[in-house]
Ligand SMILES: O=C(O)CCC(=O)C(=O)O
């Protein structure tokens with residue numbers, strides 16, 4: 065499939081020529097196309113990426129098997145308490161994303177937290193066993209045979225893809241090969257997958273003011289790949305019309321949605337802006353009173369933790385690129401939401 069432009073302005077880039085060609089001219093052309101697409105919306109679709117549809121279907125099926133376990137089984141792998149919670153299971157309504165405005169409004173008023181809308185999903189975070197900061201909470205092998213091996217392998221495939229996409233961005237941005245710091249920042253095992261389950265809900269019980277699947281947010285990542293089932297829900301902000309969202313449609317079955325994260329925006333000094341996105345609870349299918357459940361698997365690409373403060377600048381297309389690594393350990397541990 066060639067690259068396509070959706071009627072709604074989001075581009076979908078077929079990166080197979082980048083991954084498989086030895087021709088530097090076509091690789092550079094593809095890298096440029098990717099950078100241009102992300103520059104526009106902070107997000108784009110990616111096809112031709114080497115993650116086979118059978119593999120991602122299996123990942124979604126195994127994810128469903130996990131969420132089908134009794135709650136007491138899932139709670140055996142509950143996320144760690146404290147400042148580094150991003151591994152293991154987080155149950156329904158236990159994490160809320162707060163916007164900057166909400167956090168400001170809450171300052172000095174701890175009771176305000178109780179009024180916060182719930183993000184109605186459950187999720188299970190997995191990263192590399194080699195990653196030094198976070199520690200996996202694996203389900204017992206007897207409970208889910210093969211789950212751990214499969215997820216480790218899936219994670220590795222996504223890691224390979226993230227390195228290839230990062231290389232393409234660096235080529236597209238014309239970063240000098242001597243500035244290999246960027247590559248090395250992401251060469252380690254910091255990527256992580258999140259198995260996500262958005263439950264089916266009885267329409268009459270949904271207070272659409274108070275309940276969301278995910279409210280609008282940007283990810284605290286360099287960038288994110290979004291793998292999902294066939295059900296609609298993800299929407300990406302149209303940067304030309306702020307607060308207007310474009311459905312990230314699912315009709316191309318093996319399209320991965322790519323969203324730039326906060327660190328990626330800082331890293332590129334805004335040239336590749338962080339994508340604001342949300343996940344909406346769809347209306348029930350015609351004739352039904354309950355909404356359809358949804359499964360998705362974001363893969364978060366994070367920079368390496370590093371104790372050294374580092375500042376790198378370079379010029380591209382009249383933009384000053386800036387990368388600040390301010391003792392990232394603090395930043396990486398910043399909660400994306402608040403667990404209760
Ligand atoms: O489920 C999705 O498609 C998106 C999830 C998401 O935005 C997130 O976990 O940060």
Ligand SMILES: [Fe+2]
Nearest residue numbers: 281282283341
């Ligand atoms: Fe997100």
